[in-house]
Amino acid sequence: QSALTQPPSASGSPGQSLTISCTGTSSDVGVYNSVSWYQQHPGKAPKLMIYDVSKRPSGVPDRFSGSKSGNTASLTVSGLQAEDEADYYCSSYAGSSRWVFGTGTKVTVL
Amino acid sequence: EVQLVESGGGLVQPGGSLRLSCAASGFTVSSNYMSWVRQAPGKGLEWVSVIYSGGSTYYADSVKGRFTISRHNSKNTLYLQMNSLRAEDTAVYYCARDFDLGYWGQGTLVTVSS
Numbered sequence: 001q002s003a004l005t006q007p008p009s010a011s012g013s014p015g016q017s018l019t020i021s022c023t024g025t026s027s028d029v030g031v032y033n034s035v036s037w038y039q040q041h042p043g044k045a046p047k048l049m050i051y052d053v054s055k056r057p058s059g060v061p062d063r064f065s066g067s068k069s070g071n072t073a074s075l076t077v078s079g080l081q082a083e084d085e086a087d088y089y090c091s092s093y094a095g096s097s098r099w100v101f102g103t104g105t106k107v108t109v110l
Numbered sequence: 111e112v113q114l115v116e117s118g119g120g121l122v123q124p125g126g127s128l129r130l131s132c133a134a135s136g137f138t139v140s141s142n143y144m145s146w147v148r149q150a151p152g153k154g155l156e157w158v159s160v161i162y163s164g165g166s167t168y169y170a171d172s173v174k175g176r177f178t179i180s181r182h183n184s185k186n187t188l189y190l191q192m193n194s195l196r197a198e199d200t201a202v203y204y205c206a207r208d209f210d211l212g213y214w215g216q217g218t219l220v221t222v223s224s
Contacts, residue, residue, distance in 0.1 A: 001171070003154065036210045038155070045217055046147075046155065051210035089155050091211070097168035099145075099157040 001094055004029065004102035011108040012080045020105045022073040022090035028100055030071040034093035037066055037075045041086045049088075050075060077107070085109045112136040112213045114205050119218030126195050126222070132188040132205030132215055140183045143209050146190045148201035149217075158203070159190065173199075195222045 005023040012018040022029065022037075029035055035053045038046035048057050050066035053073060063078045073092070077084055090102035118130040130146070146158040159169045159179040167179050178191040188205050202217040 034210070038211070045204055045214040046211075047214070048210060048212045051212070057212060091155070091157070093209075097160060097162075097166070098170065099160075101147075101155040101157060104154040 006102040006105045019076045028092040028094040032093045035073040114215035116215045116218040130190040150201040
């Protein structure tokens with residue numbers, strides 16, 4: 001099972017919007033609505049930001065939103081803030097009780 | 111409050127074994143999906159294994175046959191027994207709860223080196 005493909009980096013100025021893509025295949029992202037997004041600050045554990053493509057856990061700001069089209073899922077961060085600077089990973093259920101993560105995107109707030 | 115606390119990491123020689131523990135509080139381990147996810151130094155996340163509430167277990171191809179996930183219901187603790195360790199198993203190992211990995215522990219570092 002190959003990792004999902006994410007851009008290595010993305011950046012934006014405070015207040016701007018930023019979108020990160022996550023490209024999989026018809027065996028994972030394309031067929032299951034079980035795509036999640038995680039935020040990870042340096043030295044910290046990942047934190048769930050989006051699940052089931054577009055749902056936000058309690059406590060996650062509504063600046064974070066998710067979507068999916070075909071084999072590609074996306075995470076959009078609106079109104080970028082300094083604390084959004086972190087690594088972001090997507091993941092997808094891949095069938096047969098297996099999960100696959102994305103390659104990760106380092107987000108920089110300029 | 112849901113809490114997950116991993117322990118058991120350390121330095122081990124190639125070919126050696128190690129058992130990781132994940133002590134849970136605030137919920138019942140045996141009633142939830144519980145997974146192990148690892149992250150090699152400076153690298154991305156990799157799903158390792160899952161145990162369902164019914165007891166079924168599944169593994170990534172990279173660890174199948176070498177790692178075993180289990181739980182101790184009365185101790186409310188998840189385990190990962192790691193045998194035949196290789197240098198490429200060096201990573202921070204996290205335990206996580208739920209199908210969508212909604213809760214994570216702080217991780218424990220495993221270093222495989224001679």
